[in-house]
Amino acid sequence: MNCIIYRSDVKPTLEQATTLYRHCSLGKRRPLTDTVRFQAMLDNANLVVTAWHDDKLIGIARCLTDFVYITYLADLAVDENYQRQGIGKQLI
Numbered sequence: 001m002n003c004i005i006y007r008s009d010v011k012p013t014l015e016q017a018t019t020l021y022r023h024c025s026l027g028k029r030r031p032l033t034d035t036v037r038f039q040a041m042l043d044n045a046n047l048v049v050t051a052w053h054d055d056k057l058i059g060i061a062r063c064l065t066d067f068v069y070i071t072y073l074a075d076l077a078v079d080e081n082y083q084r085q086g087i088g089k090q091l092i
Helices: 013-021 025-029 035-044 086-092
Strands: 006-009 047-053 056-065 069-076
Touching: 006 086, 013 025, 013 035, 013 056, 025 069, 035 056, 047 086, 056 086, 069 086
Parallel strands: none
Antiparallel strands: 006 047, 047 056, 056 069
C-alpha cells in the first residue's frame, strides 16, 4: 500500500466528496443527492483537511474555525475500506 497523504491546501471536487461519503456511514446522514446544498457545504467550510491514497480521496475533516480559539468539526469521514488505520485521528 502506498502512503497516505494529508492535505489542507485543496478542497475535493463534489464528485470526489460524494463518492467518499457514499463509502462511509456518515453518507446516510448527509444530503448527497442535493448537489447544490452539498457543494455549499464544501465551499463554506473554512478548514478542510483531506486524506488521499494516490489520487483517491479516502478521508475528510470538514470544519468551521476562527483560526484563533475554536474549531467546530462538522464532518469526519473515512472510507470504510481504510478505517481502523488511524486516518481519522490524523485528520483531527
